[in-house]
Amino acid sequence: MCGIALIVSGIRIDLSALLLNFISPASQVEQEVVFSVDDIKTALLRRGPDSLGSKTVFVHPKISYSIEGKDVSVIEREEATKRDLGRNSEIFDCTLSTSEEHCRLDNGIGTKPFGELHFLGATLQLRGVNPIVQPLVDTSGNILIYNGEIFGGIHVSSDCNDADILMQYLGNCCHCSSTEHIRACSSPGKGQSSVHELLSRIKGPWALIYWQNSSNTLWWGRDAFGRRSLLVHWPTSEDPRLLLSSVSPFSPIHESSGLGNENEMGKLNFWEELPCGVYSISMRASSMERYMVGEVKKHEWTNPMLRELIKWERTSVEPKPEMSYDSNKKVPSGQQDIHSAHSFERQSESGFMQTTILTPSQAVLIALRESVMLRTSLNTIYQAVVFDCGQKAYSPVAVLFSGGLDSMILAALLDECLDPKYEIDLLNVSFDGQSAPDRISARAGVKELKKVAPLRRWKLVEIDADLLKLTSETKHVMSLINPAKTYMDLNIGIALWLAAQGDGWVYEGMNNSISADYQRVKYKSEARILLVGSGADEQCAGYGRHRTKYRHGSWLGLHDEMKLDMQRIWKRNLGRDDRCIADNGKEARFPFLDEDVIRILLDIPLWELADLDQPTGVGDKKILREVAxxxxxxxxxxxxxxxxxxxxRIARESNRKNFGSNRAANQASAGSVVIYGSSNNISR
Structure with missing residues (x-):
């Protein structure tokens, strides 16, 4: 998938259930908009989708009349009024039209106000036999735009498309939203569930917008960990529209080198990351003022396992005194319970069930292998692409590759999961030529991968960059990372954006090796799937601040810091990373953030994951070092x-460019400095 967007105008949005002291802005005031439909279309088209579709629908009040609870016509109502029954009342319902002209037809509403919903769907199709164009519309008038993949919870066969299958399931959902109605609709024999109950079942990254026609309800949201970007603009007095988009369009403020006025600063704060979850608006007409209104509600996840993962509570955080914990041992003395070992059953040739006891690292390896397998299964759409291209060598999946622990594990597992006939592109970006630490470790990593998988054709794609020459590119990435605004966000965003382009150099020669007989030639990776190691450090204590928290707060302090990391990863990392990678027509997939991998890691005692009494490179991410x-x-x-x-080394080059030197940058804590509003000039 690729990107989605929605613009809702002409409807009074009530956010009081989400935001305290919220006052709904007037929805009918004509104002100059910050971003138009065309602006968002342009931003989505930059992502290189296979298709981009749009659909505009109009929601307007439909007035009928009721006498003693029975709907009647206007003529019957007039006759009833003449008889002065005193029991008649107006009923304001909602109806959907496909054109503004239909809205203004004399259908009992004259030229009363109406709401406009503009859906945009950009599709990078990676699954399914038949091409699809979003938005999807079914025979019941439901509308879906979807950006995501389904890896479990809902069955999607290899020749089907995720969005198509999800649309079918959503079409069978009831229009209930309360807990009581969910229980009723989900009872045996009903065969129905609510929209947010269905979405709670999905395993995998997703963001979606769905119009349920039977209930006049608009649904939207993103998965519980925020692996797919979805930005929101809540209505304000300056712009009373509700906007949702996978990415912020380029703003004129990014052209300027200074701060600008207050209006320009307002544009910078236009978007925010949508907090993970499922939201809805049930449209209705106000009987007093006769305008369209909708109250925003946020729904709780109904999947018990998902709720547990979100809480991110670990059963075994610190070893008990009687365990005689020794940091030089693999496990605390006497620790032989279900938290330190996992088991699985398999049927032997004789028909008997055999139970195999796994060490924690073996359990993690199995879960990671399955996660990579799910994310790299090549469906019919891939086979067609390879056949049409007629290429002798083809790399359908690439790895964001530093040669470090996480990317090496992903590369090795990808080799196990991917057909040997395919090449594997390893994308490595450097801002210091061959001297950058990641370039050095990447070259060493390729040599080691060739030892464990000598039959695979590995392609190390060396992407060389010069920050001083990336003026227009830097301004563009600033719009991609928005609403993130720090130099650290920008540095990471530029590195990811360039890596995802895959435009660099490879070595051609005997066995593609770096030796005396190699030749360095230009190469551009065509892989549309990019495996990224996000989530490994957060879950396995890989950051320096984890070691600091452990020193000051022991195991409980470490656990709290890791929990904080996981519960804010959607806001600090994943939305930004998804936008920067997807801008190149690539799809980021995060094997370490698979639901089953997260569950396995949470089941393991914290001291099995990390031993921060040991030196760096030994105790941090101990469990993943054992997997390696x-x-x-x-x-x-x-x-x-x-x-x-x-x-x-982009941070070093950025420090020199924007702060004069590394020393000055360190004194200013450059990584956390907000780009806008600082005394430094980002474009100088």
């Missing part, structure tokens, strides 16, 4: 953690 050893990656298993902004 199981895969035969012994050199990668001892590599220290390096963030992409430091490993690629």
């Amino acid at each position: 050893q199981l895969l035969g990656l012994y050199e990668a298993a001892v590599l220290p953690k390096r963030a992409i902004q430091f490993g690629s």
Whole structure:
């Protein structure tokens, strides 16, 4: 998938259930808009979709009349009025039209106000035999735009498209939203569920917008971990529209080198990351003022397992005194319970069930392998692409590759899951040529991968960049990271954006090796799926601040910091990363953030995941270092953690450019400095 957007205008939005002291702005005031439909279309088209579709519908009041609870015609009502029954009343309902002209027909409403819903759907099709164009509209008038993948919870066969299947399931949903009605509709024999109950079942990243015609209800949301971007503009007095979009359009303020006036600053704050969850608006007409109104509600996840993952509570946080914990041991003394070992059953050839006891690292390896398999299964659409291209070599899946622990594990697992006939592109970006730490470790990593998988054709794509020459590109990435605004966000965004382009150099020669007989040639990766290691550090204590928290707060302090990281990853990382990668017509997939992987890691005692009494490169992410050893990656298993902004050296170049030197940048805590409003000039 690729990107979605919705613009809602002409409807009075009530946010009082979400925001305290919220006052709904007037919805009918004509004002100059910050972003138009065409602006958002342009932003979505930049992502290189296979198709971009749009649909505009109008929601307007439909007035009928009731006498003693029975709907009657206007003539019958007039006759009843003449008889002075005193029991008649107006009923304001909603109806959907496909054109403004229909809205203004004399259908009992004259030229009364109406609401406008403009749906935009950009599709990067990776699954399904038949091409699709969004928005999808079914025979009942329901409308869906979907950006995501379904890896479980709802069955999607290899020749089907996620959005098509989801549309079918949504069409069978009831229009209930309360807990009582959910229970009624989900009772045995009913065969129906509510929209948000269905969405709670989905495993995988998603963002969606759905119009349920039977209930005049608009649904939208993003998955519980925010793996797909969805920005929101809540109505304000300056712009009373409700807007949803996968990405912010480019704003004229990004052309300027200074702050500008207050109106320009308002544009910078136009969007915010939509908090993870499912939301709805039930449209209705006001009987007093005869305008369209809708109250926004946020719905709780109904899947018990999902609710547990969101809480991110670990059963075993700190070893008990009687365990005689020794940091040099693999496990605390006497620890042999269900939290330190996992088991699975399989049927033997003789027909008997056999139980295999797994160590924690073995359980994590199995879960990660399954996660990578789900995210790299090549469906019919891929086979058609390869056949049409007629290429001898083709790389359908790439890895964001630093040569570090996380990317090495993903590369090795991808080799196990992907047909040997395919090449694997390893995308590595450097702002310091061959001297950047990530370039050095990437080259070493390729050598080790060739030892464990000698039959695979690995392509290390070396993407060289010069920050001083990226003026227009930097301004564009600033719009992609929006609403993030710090130099750290920008540095990471630029590195991810360039890496996802896959436009660099590879070595051609004997076995594609870096040796005396190689030749460095231009190469552009055509892979549309990019595996990214996000979530590994947050879940396995890979950051330096985790070690600091452990020193000051022991195990409980470490757990609280990791929990905070996971519960804010949607806002700090994933939305930004998804937007920067998707801008190149690529789809980021995060194997470490698979629901089953998260569950397995939470089941393991914290001291099994990390031993921060040990040195860097040994105790941090201990569980993943053991996984790497199981895969035969012994050199990668001892590599220290390096963030992409430091490993690629873009942070150093950014510090010199914007602060004059690394020393000045460190004194100013450059990474957390907000770009706009600082005394530094981003474009100088």
